[in-house]
Amino acid sequence: MNDHADKADVQKHGTTALLHLSLDNDRNCRALGEAGACEALMAAVKKFTVDAAWQQDAAGAIGFLGAVPINARRLAAGGACTFVLAVLHANLDNALSVRTALSAAGVLAAQHEIDLTANGACEAVVQALNAHAGHCRIQLQRLSVLVMLTHVGAARLRLVAAGAGAAAVRAMRAFPADTQLQCHATSIILCLSMDNEAHAAQLTGMGGCALVTASLSTCWNHAEHQHTALLTLAILAASPAASRADAAAACAAAVASLSAHSDVEVVNLAALLLLASLAGITNASALYDCGARAAVASAMQCYPHSQNFQTCGEQVLQRLPRRSKRAR
Helix, strand or coil, X not given: CXXXXXXXXXXXXXXXXXXXXXXXXXHHHHHHHHCCHHHHHHHHHHHCCCCHHHHXXXXXXXXXXXXXXXXXXXXXXXXXXXXXXXXXXXXXXXXXXHHHHHHHHHHHHHHHXXXXXXXXXXXXXXXXXXXXXXXXXXXHHHHHHHHHHCCCHHHHHHHHHHCHHHHHHHHHHHCCCCHHHHHHHHHHHHHHHCXXXXXXXXXXXXXXXXXXXXXXXXXXXXXXXXXHHHHHHHHHCCCCCCCHHHHHHHHHHHHHHHHHCCCCHHHHHHHHHHHHHHHCCCCHHHHHHCCHHHHHHHHHHHCCCCHHHHHHHHHHHHHCCCCCHHHC
């Protein structure tokens, strides 16, 4: 490619060769990177008008080469973030091209989420989500990219404006049995709802609270998701937009998590935070009816030296009646 930099056909076929040589081959990716493949690839796609097939091969090569961190830096320096997003915009109606571009964006986002955000990644990925709402694999890829973008403060504002939270809610509703998708979508909802009461209320009104509660059952064996989902519910279920049914279901979910994951400290603390956030706003009998007293007392006993556990636990216990109002 370097010897025939002015020949478009050589550059196009060279791009295809790089794709096949780098395909799921870490050793080749490292060798190609050291030989200057990243720079050659980016120089080629900048110099020539790249058709759809060439775009797809180039994005694929970026995705595989970029799996090596130093290659990702080389590619980003050559304009890969801008190129991948351009491929995404230009091929929204082509599922394979979209998947390829999203894979490349996901690889680059691990180190270059700020560059991607500055080049319009938030809007492009949400647009792709909406264009392929019925395609589970594409939804999963896009959500994984959005999870990484939410780590950037400026990106969160752009994601809210672009409708990423609403897209995450729709994906959860469309694919309730996909554990990984549920986990990614919940993470996005959490990040976008923190310190944004209006957006939390909007997502709750769309059914986000009920969907996150349901995901706790889908992802029952995933302690990390339990933790994330419980923190998300602490925001959504406490929103003015949450119904009494939302709050009651969230209480029950917190108690169930306390019982099932009693040995996982972060899950226990998240469950207590959820119950504490609801204690001041929900009907106290809802806490009683779901068995909160015994579950909270047990968690406090398991972690006697944690001030957070004791404080949250006391907040819940102080709100609990001696017995359910239904029994009176």
